[in-house]
Amino acid sequence: MDKESYFLQKLIDTGITKGIGDDAVVFSNNPISLHKGRGLCLPNDIASPVYAMDMFWEGVHFKKEWFSAREIAQKAFLINISDILAMNAIPKYALLGVCIPKDATKDFIDDFIFGIKKVCNEFCIKIIGGDTICGREFGISISMIGQIRSKPLFRVGAKIGDLIIHTGRVGGSYAELKKLLSTGARWDKKSRFYEPILRLDFIYAIARFAHLGIDISDGINAELNRLSKINKLFFKLKNPHDKIYQSGEEYEMLFCISPKDYLHTKKIANLYRVSISCIGRVVRGKNSYRTILWH
Structure with a gap:
């Protein structure tokens, strides 16, 4: 079984992907005139973008026997979304990198994708690209793009007496x-x-x-x-x-x-x-x- 192709197709079938199919995703204020019907181009709908990236790796952050595949997917996404929310921003898009274990079964992959779909639907996130490999450990890397809401929250700004x-x-x-x-x-x-x-x-x-x-x-x-x-x-x-x-x-x-x-x-x-x-x-x-x- 070609696990990478199977994973990608199952992910696309969920309906939570957008603009996947080129070397990279393009955002434009005028997408129709830019690509003229060729290639994939998304409308630039983020005025004040905020970016975050987190990894969630077997042997470092978790052991596979501790979590189901669905729980691994959910936690990997939620900890990344947490960084976006902490800045007072809304998560909108994600770039997803996955290292699929060589012993992964279709059921394992299906359960993993179910977890991704659940969180992405809850927070209205679209996956716009990424990469997959097969390896010894299970690992996920997520780059999240969000939209700042009104006033961003930074880590600096404390005052004496706060x-x-x-x-x-x-x-x-x-x-x-x-x-x-x-x-x-x-x-x-x-x-x-x-x-x-x-x-x-x-x-x-x-x-x-x-x-x-x-x-x-x-x-x-x-x-x-x-x-x-x-x-x-x-x-x-x-x-x-x-x-x-x-x-x-x-x-x-x-x-x-x-x-x-x-x-x-x-x-x-x-x-x-x-x-x-x-x-x-x-x-x-x-x-x-x-x-x-x-x-």
Whole structure:
């Protein structure tokens, strides 16, 4: 079986692809006059593009026995979409690179494509190109293109006195990983380690007054150390020794706001049924929190 051709055809059959068939995809403000009926050309419908790229690789980010093929596809896409959302942008297009295992069956590929289709349909994403190879490990590389909504959220912009807030609960992802590494068995099937929860509408609502934002991929401690270096300020935690702040792959939103906006933020969180926690404050100084090397 030609696994690469089979995968590509099955992917096209899902209806989530667009403009595939040339060496590269072309975006144009006047596509009809540009290609004149020859080749593939997409209308340039992104005024303020934002780009992100993530890899999700067997032996580095996961073991195949931990996930179904569908779950691997879903998580690979969701962690990339998380980067786009954290910038207050909407994901629109993706370039997909896949290393298909040599022992992959048609059922495995079908299940993998089902996971891709599910996420792409949920977020209205079209796959516009990429590459496939066959290899020993299963791996996915995704380049995502999004459209900024109103005001982008950067990692810089904190002010002295700002409150440090994160969405959701953290700590569960690392707890699940430790159990997997020690026993090989799944414990919490609803853990965000398998399927992250993204906060698209909430992020959009708070972006107009949030001073900065970042998704929690390597743990709150690691993210705050990054923010401290960029902003040249101390992101001071109320409970700096809490081990849940070392938990990576949470993909919750971490952001800073002025104290005067806290009650408004709580109202927005209640509106979108998102729990939030205020975990510290921005002061003068710099961070040096203990972190775990996640990958």
